[in-house]
Amino acid sequence: MKFYVSVDMEGISGIALREQLVRGEPLYEEARRLLTLETNAVTEALLAAGATRVIVKDAHGSGFNFIPELLHPGAEYVMGATRVENRFPGLDETFDGALLIGYHAMGGTSQAVRDHTMTSQGWQSLRLNGRPIGEIGLDALLIGLRGVPVLFVSGDDKTCAEAASELPGVVTYETKAALGRHAALMKAPQRVREELREAVSRAVRSADRPKPLRLAGPYELTIRFLHTEQADARRYDGVRAKRIDGLTASYVSDDLTALLAMAF
Known part of the structure; x- marks a missing residue:
């Protein structure tokens, strides 16, 4: 089995502040470690479930947020900024599923941690064919163009609710309960990593997997x-x-x- 993992940062356990998300800020290095260790937990679960190949994409900002030395050796990593037309390098129809880890709710979502769509500095919101859409929906559609379903999404409770609405049958895992843009009721990261392994294993072993997300043009x-x-x-x-x-x-x-x- 082959799996593609796209990892954002806002939905990672222990993260709620802008200062944790921006290179050069005092809290960024600690947040990078949280990001890397949570990513490793997902990789471990996929390998334990029988994955023969795992590609992990750093999908936050510059695309270079993992601590390379701490990354699990059982996966390959896409690091650095990529253009939207090649948003998921290496992904093709031979992959069994994709996972969206540490994602956030779309821009304008009430009481969600760091809600935004693509950028928090320039855009209020996006609509596709008249419907509001966030990064979960956009990425699931791009992944669906390759015939690959999104099996799993993690992030705060608002993120999980959005994923369930956009992706019927997807398995979600709540890393924290959002209390506002910069506040959340947090689970301890060690607990999250343990529970995340179990949730990912359940998602990829399920016989009732979601279908690839598709939307007909124009x-x-x-x-x-x-x-x-x-x-x-x-x-x-x-x-x-x-x-x-x-x-x-x-x-x-x-x-x-x-x-x-x-x-x-």
Whole structure:
């Protein structure tokens, strides 16, 4: 069996503050360790379940947040920033499933830890074909283009609720109960890593796995920016890319990957 693991940082146990998520901030190094050890717990569970290959992608910010020396030797790692048209290098139809670890809720979600979609600095929210969508849905669709289902999602309680709504049949694991953008009722990271192993094992051993997420085109992606100057900086051709109002831009395409590459 082969599995692809995409790991973000906001939903990792013990993390709730901006200062934990940004390179150079005092709390970042401790958060990197939490991230790496939680990732290792997932890798251990997959290998114990019979995985013959595990690829893990660092999907937070720069894409270089793991502590390399501490990474589990049983997996391969995608590190460094990748463009959206190649968001999951190495993923193809031969993989049995994907897992989204340490994810967060979409921008605008009430009382969620570090809610945002793609960027917390420039965008309020995204809509795809008229429906609000976050990184869970977007990544599941990109993974689904390869014919691969998302089997498992972890993060705070709002993240798990979003995943259950977007991905019927997915197994979720709650690393913390969010109390606000920078507050949560935390489980101890050691406990989370132990429970995460069990939850991942249950998800990949299940005979009733979810189907790959698919959405038929054509596609329209609407971005709601934080400031008008962010919308001003975009280029619009009036056909594929349009300015809707001061804070909103819309992009259309028959190809989902091309659409995201144009918009992002």
